[in-house]
Amino acid sequence: MGSEPTMLLQGTLDLLILNSLVAGEMHGLGISRRIQQITRGTFVVKPGSLFPALHRMEDEGWISAFWGDSENNRRAKFYRLTKAGRKQLEVETKRWDRISLAITQALEAS
Amino acid sequence: MGSEPTMLLQGTLDLLILNSLVAGEMHGLGISRRIQQITRGTFVVKPGSLFPALHRMEDEGWISAFWGDSENNRRAKFYRLTKAGRKQLEVETKRWDRISLAITQALEAS
DNA sequence: GAACTCCTATTGACACTCTATATGTGGATA
DNA sequence: TATCCACATATAGAGTGTCAATAGGAGTTC
Numbered sequence: 001m002g003s004e005p006t007m008l009l010q011g012t013l014d015l016l017i018l019n020s021l022v023a024g025e026m027h028g029l030g031i032s033r034r035i036q037q038i039t040r041g042t043f044v045v046k047p048g049s050l051f052p053a054l055h056r057m058e059d060e061g062w063i064s065a066f067w068g069d070s071e072n073n074r075r076a077k078f079y080r081l082t083k084a085g086r087k088q089l090e091v092e093t094k095r096w097d098r099i100s101l102a103i104t105q106a107l108e109a110s
Numbered sequence: 111m112g113s114e115p116t117m118l119l120q121g122t123l124d125l126l127i128l129n130s131l132v133a134g135e136m137h138g139l140g141i142s143r144r145i146q147q148i149t150r151g152t153f154v155v156k157p158g159s160l161f162p163a164l165h166r167m168e169d170e171g172w173i174s175a176f177w178g179d180s181e182n183n184r185r186a187k188f189y190r191l192t193k194a195g196r197k198q199l200e201v202e203t204k205r206w207d208r209i210s211l212a213i214t215q216a217l218e219a220s
Numbered sequence: 221g222a223a224c225t226c227c228t229a230t231t232g233a234c235a236c237t238c239t240a241t242a243t244g245t246g247g248a249t250a
Numbered sequence: 251t252a253t254c255c256a257c258a259t260a261t262a263g264a265g266t267g268t269c270a271a272t273a274g275g276a277g278t279t280c
Binding site for chain 2: 011016023035038
Binding site for chain 2: 256257258259260261262267268
């Protein structure tokens with residue numbers, strides 16, 4: 001599947017992407033950088049993971065895309081949270097809390 | 111892939127199995143029940159997920175298996191943590207802590 | 221105009237989990 | 251003793267998500 005430092009938990013990528021877009025619209029690599037930053041390097045999302053996820057999420061209607069210019073004057077596709085995306089972020093955040101708690105407690109019970 | 115209540119995060123199943131075996135040797139369905147119990151019903155591991163995982167982990171050398179009789183006097187395959195399994199549990203626990211912390215902090219930063 | 225960086229994108233492989241199904245056996249009940 | 255249910259292991263087949271590797275266009279710099 002992939003070697004240690006990069007490997008993500010299934011479903012976690014969406015959550016991180018949605019969450020990073022709360023700060024405002026961003027282009028793909030910007031999102032990638034933000035995730036790396038905000039998780040202090042724990043998660044490194046490479047293009048082969050990022051773009052399929054973005055396209056999938058656009059299909060789901062959680063994010064919308066439009067072309068624009070990046071900070072460096074390059075053409076870039078920007079992504080923005082939709083209303084449904086905000087809702088989804090809420091759903092997935094709750095899901096994460098529930099799962100995270102369950103596992104942590106399970107591990108402590110030893 | 112699967113609907114909400116049961117769905118696991120990738121890589122989490124191994125961790126839960128290893129952890130449940132700390133309590134002592136157990137047969138397959140026993141492990142399944144214990145996971146459900148210890149996570150308060152958050153995770154329900156069905157046979158189709160459990161057994162492939164057990165076989166995989168046996169191949170990896172993290173658990174060892176032997177036939178015996180269950181509480182109900184039925185033939186059952188019991189699993190036990192190996193030394194390598196204990197080590198792996200430690201590794202995966204650390205991994206979980208790291209990931210869990212990173213995501214939680216990322217979510218809080220909004 | 222050559223080299224370099226930024227940015228999006230795709231492909232092919234692979235691992236994990238899920239649903240569904242199969243098989244065998246012990247115990248209970250009629 | 252025939253039937254049925256619960257226990258227990260097992261596999262097939264499908265779907266999905268992530269990864270490594272790679273490609274290519276478009277500015278920027280020298």
